[in-house]
Structures are given as C-alpha cells and as structure tokens.
Amino acid sequence: MTFLEKIRCLFTFGQGVALSLPEFDDASDPIALFDTWFNDANKSGILLPEAVSVSTCSKDGQPSSRMVLMKSFDERGFVFYTNYGSRKSHELEDNQKVALLLHWNVLQRQVRIEGTVEKTTLEESANYFNSRDRGSKVGAWASKQSQQLTHPNELKERVKQFEQEFSGKDVPHPEFWGGWRVKPHYMEFWQGRTSRLHDRLCFEKNDQTNNDWQTFKLHP
C-alpha cells in the first residue's frame, strides 16, 4: 500500500472507498482476489489481519461464532488450528458446514466465506504445531479447550504438570490438536462505498471437484 493510499484510507474512513477494485469477470479467481486483499490488509498495518470469525452450527441448529487465526490459504481452502475436543470441533464433526468472516475496517472491506471443512493431515498439523513457541505448545497440552474449570487453579496446575513432564525435551504434537481446512463454495468481497452504495462481488460454485466459479454482484 502506498503512502498516498494510506492517507486516502484515513480520509475516507467510514464514508467511501479507499482502494481501487480489481477487474472482475467470469475468469476471476476468488482465491487470487483474496490474496490481493489479504496483502492489502497486511500492508495497511491492521493488527491481526488474519483474525477471522468462524461460525459453526450445533446438531439442533444453534449457531455459534468465535475468532481464530487463519494460518494459511490456497486453492484448497483456508486453514486454522485448534483443539479437536473443543466446542467448535465437536460441532464441525457433526456438521461440516461452516462460515468465515473477515473485516478489515480501515480498508472498508469484508469477506464472507461459506464452505465445508475437512481436517488437515496429521503431518500438516504437526508441522504447524512444531513451529509454535514452547509456551503455546505446553498451553495446548494444558488446556482442555471449551471445558469448565473444575477448580480455579486447574489450568495453572496443568501448565505446571506439563512443563515438568516435558522438561528438557521437545514438546510433542498432541493428536487432539490440529487444523481444519475450510473448502469454500461461496465467497463474497464487500467494498465500502459512499452513501452505503457498496460493491458486493460474489463467487459461487456448485461442484467441489472443479474450479469453475460463477460470478455475480449483489445490491448492497
């Protein structure tokens, strides 16, 4: 992002577009467009541009959302890592349909993603886990994510327990911790415009086995 673009962002915040939109036609690839927008978000200085809301749905239809950090994306989908025993993971086991939401406020941009999940391979999860700092690795062992604490010091005590258990050794990758890959079938790029006359560029595909995206625009 150039200095001039940053200034434009500041001055147009909340009332108009700051960045130009790329050409949009039937040949457009939403992953390439996401890549461009994600780069813009990274360059804009936004804190945690990779923070994304993940919405899951329980068996009885109760939706729930929480933030995670998106650690990678490519043609295969968008990956985040978590505890496979957590609420979100249980819900994803039961119902693979998922929605992601990113909002880059200074850029007046929102991206909506809908799709289905699959687990990352054990190798992919282990590779990512091994890249984390030691404290977060121990933390992953200690946290019974989404379960109630049985007493106020339970988490602290478990951290101590695992620090002792792995003292002087590498912290191994726990099999209960790994990635979910969201395979998109709908993506929508929202760009804020003056007078709330925003752009909504949409991509949809009916067949997960190919890369044929249909494109259309929606009223704001």
Ligand SMILES: Cc1cc2nc3c(=O)[nH]c(=O)nc-3n(C[C@H](O)[C@H](O)[C@H](O)COP(=O)(O)O)c2cc1C
């Ligand atoms: C900015 C941000 C990033 C987060 N990233 C992650 C993440 O990558 N993985 C994760 O398991 N939890 C992450 N969390 C915590 C989750 O929001 C959530 O509290 C936790 O995963 C438990 O959710 P669940 O009980 O619905 O499974 C993050 C929280 C915030 C605010």
Ligand SMILES: Cc1ncc(COP(=O)(O)O)c(C=O)c1O
């Ligand atoms: C519980 C939890 N797991 C994972 C993450 C994100 O992954 P990492 O710690 O590897 O950056 C976060 C980030 O806030 C988190 O809170």
